[in-house]
Amino acid sequence: MKKSGVKNCLVLLAILLTALPVFAQKQEFSGGKISFSETMWDFGHVPKTGIVSHTYLIKNVGADTLIIVKVRTTCGCTTTPLTQQKLAPNQTTDMKVFFDPRKIVVSEATKKLQVISSDSIYPIAEVKFTAKIGTNSSLVKLTPPEINFDTVTLGAEEMRSIKIENISGEKLSINVIEGPGENVDLDLKNKTLKPDENIEVVFKLKKDTALGNISSSVTLDFEGTKIARVSIPIFGAVVSK
Numbered sequence: 001m002k003k004s005g006v007k008n009c010l011v012l013l014a015i016l017l018t019a020l021p022v023f024a025q026k027q028e029f030s031g032g033k034i035s036f037s038e039t040m041w042d043f044g045h046v047p048k049t050g051i052v053s054h055t056y057l058i059k060n061v062g063a064d065t066l067i068i069v070k071v072r073t074t075c076g077c078t079t080t081p082l083t084q085q086k087l088a089p090n091q092t093t094d095m096k097v098f099f100d101p102r103k104i105v106v107s108e109a110t111k112k113l114q115v116i117s118s119d120s121i122y123p124i125a126e127v128k129f130t131a132k133i134g135t136n137s138s139l140v141k142l143t144p145p146e147i148n149f150d151t152v153t154l155g156a157e158e159m160r161s162i163k164i165e166n167i168s169g170e171k172l173s174i175n176v177i178e179g180p181g182e183n184v185d186l187d188l189k190n191k192t193l194k195p196d197e198n199i200e201v202v203f204k205l206k207k208d209t210a211l212g213n214i215s216s217s218v219t220l221d222f223e224g225t226k227i228a229r230v231s232i233p234i235f236g237a238v239v240s241k
Contacts (some may be wrong), residue, residue, distance in 0.1 A: 031064025032087070034119045041129040043219065044229025046101045047145035048134040052217035052231045054178060056095045056127055058115065060087035067118040071095060075111030076103045098215065101133040108132050137228040139168040140193075147184075147203045149214055149236025158205045162232065166193040170224040180234055181216030183209040193222075203234065213237050 037057035046052055060066035066087045071079050077099045084093040097113065112128045119125065143163045152158045166172050172193045180186050180203060187202040205214070214236040222228045 031062045031089075032060055032066025032118050032120075033062030034066060034068075034115065034117050034122060034125050035059045035061040036125070036127055039127050041127070042229055043099065043129060043131040043231040044221075045135055045137045046099075046131045046133055046231045047233065048101050049146045050102075050148075050217075050233025050235045051098050051100045051215055052131075052219075052233050053096055053098045053181075053215065054129060054219075056097065057092050058082075058087070058095055059092040060089055062119070063089055065089075065118075068093070069116045069118070072114040072116065073097075074114070076100065077111060077113070079113070097129070099129065099131065101131060104131075104133050106133070107135055131231075137222070137230055139166070139172060139222050139224065139226060139228040140230065141165045141167050142230065142232070146232060147180075147234040149205055149234075152205060152209075152214075152236055152238050154211055154238055154240050155207055156205075157207050159202055161200050161202045163198050163200055164193070165198040166195055166222075168222075168224055168226070169195050171195065172222045172224045175221040175223065177219040177221050177229070179216060179218030179232075181218075183214060184216060184218075184234055186218060205236070209238050211238050211240060 041054050043052055058068065068082060068085045073079060077097055080096040082093050082095060087093060110128055110130045112126050115125045117123060147160045147162065149158050149160060174188065174191045174193065176186065176188065183206050185204045185206065190199050193199060214234065216234045217231050218234065219229060219231045
């Protein structure tokens with residue numbers, strides 16, 4: 001073989017060896033497939049007094065590794081860092097979304113987020129949420145419409161409550177759909193409401209809540225012949241003694 005032929009073979013071999021890691025990486029990604037606990041979430045009626053949140057579950061339902069590259073928000077909402085960005089088959093991770101209705105001027109809104117991943121079919125997958133902002137439900141009246149713990153000293157146990165009044169004219173059942181977060185306990189003793197009846201729902205902040213801002217929410221469904229959903233912002237701050 002001529003020297004030029006040997007040289008060309010060596011160059012070709014070097015190129016192939018350089019490309020192997022990239023090829024292997026593409027093979028690792030190719031079998032990942034993204035799935036969500038839901039692609040549309042409804043906050044229902046949201047007061048214009050505080051931030052509400054929802055946690056989407058992201059699952060890899062493919063046969064190989066799924067890499068979540070980035071979560072892109074286009075709606076004035078924010079997300080917390082994912083608990084895990086590299087998912088083996090059947091693994092899940094949380095994507096918690098915070099929505100601030102105080103920044104929205106319309107009474108009804110639909111917003112979306114884009115999840116960029118190594119899914120070869122849906123590399124940019126979208127999830128959405130809706131909210132009725134600053135409007136009251138025709139089935140129930142909440143007083144106040146939010147839970148404000150104000151400033152709480154570290155280690156203290158604080159309680160706040162909301163009065164829920166049935167204004168629908170019929171019996172309603174109450175279901176907790178999501179919340180109120182790991183730092184707050186919800187005491188809902190009565191899960192049915194007769195016409196014109198009202199109940200007190202107590203929210204208790206746990207003693208071991210860490211220093212910093214409190215930001216969560218609870219979402220309730222009220223169901224009779226109609227269904228009304230309400231999301232209640234929970235906020236405040238824990239400060240040192």
